[in-house]
Amino acid sequence: MIEREEIIGNCRLILGDCLTVMRQLPNVAGVVTDPPYGINYGGLLKGKGDGAGGSDKNGWKSYGAPAWDQERPDRRTFDEIRKIAPRQIIWGGNYFTDYLPPTMRWLVWDKGQRDFSLADCEFAWVNENRAARIFTYPRAKALQDGKVHPTQKLVELMVWCLKFLPAGTVLDPFMGSGTTGVACVKQGRPFIGIDIDAGYFQLACDRIRKTYAQPDMFVGRPPVPRQETLF
Structure with a gap:
């Protein structure tokens, strides 16, 4: 059910449960998303911060114990994601290998720092039999994006992801604070975002409005699909 649009x-x-909402949407050109991994993010950070909003010495901030990260989305959600678009990029794909088929292409965000806290890099599953690719961007620089969500990806990373999608509308069924939408605005691409949390939904609306208000918002044009060798 769509609670707000x-x-x-x-x-x-769109504010609502993505499984229900996706079944009401037309197909799109591509999906870029970062679902909850089901790793109990808040619990992982206890001991690194104060467990209720503090930060550790490496800059990791605890946002409490978000209920949405207690469990992974179920298989039905991933089935809908795979049906709604010909190309899908799913961050945290290594947490969902029992839901997703084997693939050649993985996208990797190399955070440019080793053994600081949690992971040195993050992985995205892509339903494409092409060569894997790596995006190197320092974690310290990424924090300058103005992090408002505990698992927020950086705008530059999402802009990079858009290069791997055909032209057309991009869907993020786990929109969070709207970073994928901000990247789409900067690239002049149509975007649909869904989130179940009213607070983060409002943050996404605010961030996307602010991006449109910036006079230099377009850093590129919608990409043209390109041929690429396998390796």
Whole structure:
């Protein structure tokens, strides 16, 4: 069920459960998303911060114990993601290998720092039999994005991801604070975002409005599909 909907420029933002909402949407060109991994994020950070909003010495901030990260989305959600678009990029794909088929292409965010806290890099599963690719971007620089969500990806990473999708509308069924939408605005691409949390939904609306208000918002044009060798 759609609980709330906002149209901001070329972005359609929907508050609701993504499994239900996706079944009401037309197909899109591609999906870029970062689902909950089910690793109990808040619990992992206890001992690194104060467990209720503090930070550790490496800059990791605890946002409490978010209920949405207690469990992974179920297989039905991933089935809908795979049906709604010909190309899917799913961050944290290494947590969902029992749901997703084997693939050649993995995207890797190398954080440019080793053994600081948690992971040195993160992985995205892509339903494409092409060569794996690595994006190197320092974690310290990524924090300058203005992090408002505990698992927020950086805008530059999402802009990079868009290069691997065909032209057309991009869907993020786990929109969070709207980083994928911000990247789409910067690239002049249509976007649909879904989130179940009313607070993060509002943050996403605010961030996307702010991006549209910036005079230099377009850093590129919608990508043209390109041929690429296997290796």
